[in-house]
Amino acid sequence: MKRFLSVLLMVAIGMGMLAGCSSDVGTSEELSAAEVGEKIQQTVSFQDMKQGDLEKLQKLYQIEAGKVEDFILYTASSNVKAEELAVIKVKDASDTENVIQNIQQRIEAQTIKLKDYRPEEYFLIEKHVLKTKGQFVLFAVSKEVDQIESVFDEAMK
Secondary structure: OHHHHHHHHHHHHHHHHHHHOOOOOOOOOOOOHHHHHHHHHOOOOOOOEEEOOHHHHHHHHOOOHHHEEEEEEEEEOOOOOOOEEEEEEEOOHHHHHHHHHHHHHHHHHHHHHHOOOOHHHHHHHHOOEEEEEOOEEEEEEOOOHHHHHHHHHHHOO
16 A cells, blocks of 8 residues: 555656646646645745655545545644645545545644644634635645735636
8 A cells, every 4th residue: 555655646746747847837727736836835935844745645634545636735844833735636626525624624623732732823724725726625824825825826727
């Protein structure tokens, strides 16, 4: 199973890199999550965050690997911080509702964990962005959540 997930992750990264090299980006259906993430990273720094892999994606959001076409995931470098960014492209747009529900469970868990312990981090969770557009799901917890949402919206046009 680990070998399969490793191969799947390597394929997803390779596809993202190849798609990132293309000079002409078309409609949102043709975009990869890596391309959207790259656009966001041009506006917002991920410097204090660590990149997550498929295993981390599944651990945080309980999303079946077979339903994910491509994704980027960045999480806080410490478990007492709330910052998180996920751009997930599902294979079938009908799966976005299930992904949203799973992410909402993560939001609830983080809310319970940080509400009394880290009020400033709890505030970030309360101001999160969780939205879909076609095959894409955006989940962002950040001080710069408005900029992230704006870049995502612009990329989806």
